[in-house]
Ligand SMILES: Nc1ncnc2c1ncn2[C@@H]1O[C@H](COP(=O)(O)OP(=O)(O)OP(=O)(O)O)[C@@H](O)[C@H]1O
């Protein structure tokens with residue numbers, strides 16, 4: 186597991202050390218340059234003073250004095266025998282002094298630990314007077330300072346450790362203080378805002394899911410209770426034996442109708458829960474929508490005739506989609522059944538299949554009717570479980586209850602989601618409705634036509 190304290194510690198420590206090194210380099214460099222300048226000005230002063238003397242042989246100094254003639258030959262040196270010295274004509278300080286009158290030059294010695302500073306001046310008699318001294322290089326200075334530098338490093342280590350542990354404690358404390366039930370009310374670091382927002386979004390979704398589940402159970406119980414109460418009522422009267430044979434037959438028919446309705450309802454609930462459970466994968470295969478539409482229309486023919494509604498099918502494509510046949514069949518059945526059920530006398534239903542090109546190719550299924558239509562503010566709600574616009578409307582002409590449970594469009598919506606299809610509705614109250622489903626055509630499913 187990663188440690189926040191360690192992370193912060195490493196960061197603070199590295200920043201501290203980096204700042205410390207940069208500062209040290211700048212400081213040592215300027216310090217060193219300052220002393221070098223100081224030495225040069227001392228050398229210059231000494232040179233000025235010496236140039237006034239007639240003879241340097243007796244001068245007592247720690248610095249080295251050399252006199253070079255204008256050919257570069259050393260004619261005097263207070264530390265070495267000039268006869269053993271090489272010609273100095275190529276030395277930088279000699280060339281510069283000859284040209285400009287004076288020169289300041291520094292050179293590293295062979296070990297690089299020391300540096301020699303030269304000040305050279307051209308005298309009136311044409312010779313060059315050179316004074317030099319040795320100085321330690323900055324590397325040696327750093328080495329000499331290594332002890333206090335190490336102490337500072339240790340100090341940086343301790344301070345970063347303390348800063349890291351106090352900062353991570355503050356962060357951990359502020360996370361611990363978050364009230365996960367009311368995350369928006371927390372006063373915390375601004376950086377935690379996205380985290381807080383996610384928690385509150387998740388809380389909201391959880392509440393919504395709970396509410397849907399609660400409503401669903403309430404609705405299921407209610408929907409089951411109504412037919413069961415009727416069945417129980419009929420059976421109770423029949424049990425008393427006081428009913429004649431004709432009434433008995435009527436009651437039996439009613440009991441049969443109510444139990445059929447219950448079976449349909451339970452079937453619908455089972456289908457929905459199967460679609461809802463994303464973990465369950467149903468076998469998908471190549472499906473020809475046109476064929477399914479023909480079957481659906483055939484099975485709803487008598488129902489349509491009873492309502493005097495005509496159905497027309499128009500297909501412009503032979504493309505197939507990949508899907509679960511029973512689910513697709515159920516979806517189309519629900520849409521066409523609604524288009525008949527919520528139609529007017531002598532109304533029409535159009536079913537149209539076509540291929541459309543968006544960013545990808547889609548198979549579009551359109552179910553259009555000339556029925557009663559859906560008000561704008563209801564168009565989203567009709568996809569909710571058990572939602573029916575007007576419950577009294579769900580009775581057919583004979584006054585008997587139709588099998589409507591309000592689950593049909595919910596199944597269509599979940600089936601569409603399961604097949605990555607886009608479901609949309611367009612409707613105008615009193616004029617009719619148009620439901621469309623856009624199924625993506627996968628390359629494998631369209632090549633085998
Ligand atoms: N084509 C349509 N025209 C007008 N209203 C419609 C249409 N389709 C659906 N509706 C409205 O939307 C409601 C929900 O439809 P849904 O198919 O989910 O339930 P249902 O038809 O009442 O019952 P079920 O489909 O379970 O038998 C319907 O009760 C109806 O009021």
Ligand SMILES: [Mg+2]
Pocket residue numbers: 519522523589593594
């Ligand atoms: Mg329906």
